[in-house]
Amino acid sequence: APKVELFKLLHDWMLKFYLLRDDERFHSDRGTYAKKKHLVEIGRRLVDRGVLTNEDDFWYLSKKELYRLLDGATANMRISHAKIDARRRNCDEMEGGARRPMYINGDSTIAAEGDDHGSALGDDGVLRGTGTSRGTYVGTARVIGTQKEMGRVKKGEILVCFATDPGWTSVFMVAGAAIFETGGILAHCSCISREYGIPAVQIVNATKLIEDGSTIEVNGDTGEVRILAGPVLEPELEAVPA
Numbered sequence: 090a091p092k093v094e095l096f097k098l099l100h101d102w103m104l105k106f107y108l109l110r111d112d113e114r115f116h117s118d119r120g121t122y123a124k125k126k127h128l129v130e131i132g133r134r135l136v137d138r139g140v141l142t143n144e145d146d147f148w149y150l151s152k153k154e155l156y157r158l159l160d161g162a163t164a165n166m167r168i169s170h171a172k173i174d175a176r177r178r179n180c181d182e183m184e185g186g187a188r189r190p191m192y193i194n195g196d197s198t199i200a201a202e203g204d205d206h207g208s209a210l211g212d213d214g215v216l217r218g219t220g221t222s223r224g225t226y227v228g229t230a231r232v233i234g235t236q237k238e239m240g241r242v243k244k245g246e247i248l249v250c251f252a253t254d255p256g257w258t259s260v261f262m263v264a265g266a267a268i269f270e271t272g273g274i275l276a277h278c279s280c281i282s283r284e285y286g287i288p289a290v291q292i293v294n295a296t297k298l299i300e301d302g303s304t305i306e307v308n309g310d311t312g313e314v315r316i317l318a319g320p321v322l323e324p325e326l327e328a329v330p331a
Contacts, residue, residue, distance in 0.1 A: 114255050114256075114258075117255075128147060128152070128155065129147070131147060131155050131156075131159055132144065132145075132146065132147030132148075132155070134159065135147065135155075135158055135159065140158055140166070141158070141173075142170070146173050149172065149173045149176040149177050149180070150169070150172065150173065154169065154172070184234075184235075214315060214316045214317075215313050215314070215315050215316075216292050216295070216298055216299070216313065216314040216315075216316070217292075217312060217313055217314075218268075218290050218291050218292030218293070218295070218312045218313075218314070219273075219274070219290065219291045219292075219312045220288075220289070220290050220308065220309040220310055220311060220312035220313075221273070221274050221276070221278070221279035221282065221283075221289045221290065221291055221309065222267070222279060222282035222283045222287065222288055222289035222309045223283075223288065223309045223310050224266075224286070224287065224288035224309050224310070225288060225306065225307065225308045225309065225310065226247065226265045226266040226287065226288050226306070226307045227304070227305070227306045227307075227317070228245055228246055228247045228265045228266065228304070228305070228307075229243075229245075229246045229247065229302060229303070229304060229305075230246070230247045230249050230268075230299050230300070230301060230302065230303050230304070230305050231243070231246040231247060231248060231249060231301060231302075232249045232250070232296050232299060232300070232301040233248060233249065233250045233260075234250075234251075234296070236256055236257060239257060239259070239260045242260050242263055242264055243263065244263045245263070245264075245265045246263070246264060246265060247264065247265055247266045247267070247268065247305060247307060248260055248261075248264040248266070248267045248268065248269075249267075249268045249269075249295055249296055249299050249301075250267075250268075250269055250270070250278075250295075250296065251269065251270045251271065251296060252269050252270065252271055252272050252276065252277070252278060253267075253269065253276075253277050253278040253281070254277050255277065257277070257278075257281075258281060261281050261282065261284075261285045261287065262285070264287060265287060266282075266287050266288045266289065266290075266307040266309070267282050267287060267288075267289040267290075267307075268289070268290050268291075268292055268295045268299065268307060268314060269289070269290075269291055269292075269295065270291065270292065270293055270294065270295050270296060271291070271293075272291060273291065276291070278291075279291070282309075288307045288308065288309030288310075289307075289309055290307055290308070290309055290312050290313070290314055291312075292312075292314060295314075299314070299316070300319060300320050301320060302320030303316060303317075303318060303319050303320050304316075304317045304318040304319075305317055
């Protein structure tokens, strides 16, 4: 019947699209890597021409700003250098641990009621946040600042970070639980934690309140994180005589 044949056709296409969706990260990375090489080359040429000073200056300009420099359409270079310096300072502050605003409206931040929920450690040694993946787990907290540090997370340790994206997915194969600062129930960290069956909790300022290497209990049902013990210091090895 025509309807059966149409259903088979649609079903076949659906299966192909599911495969494509699973490969989305690969195709996305391939495209963005090509764009990166393109922008790196523009930055290199601008440094060679003496337009930019440092090899990484181009990171702090938009594509339109870069293209204008490449075309020689920007007359006032003092403004361009001022933008680069200011944006570099902002990035360095964020990398240095500056607190990120919870809500942004245009160029301004919003002080919404409840911003500090879960941002303080109670007298009972419990941090209270929002559970986003069910279950409980006890392990060593590993506080990670950037994606480059993911290799520090060992099998069974608890990932503690600001937030995650698809590039962090591999760390969930070894983590026993996850704690993140922002994102909510539909955040990448929440969804992937549920897929891998590990507890997850969102807590404001978690990377500041939880010490790296401490022993903690994560309760994804109640949204609580209990500090059980402080970090265990690695014993110093005695020098072996030559």
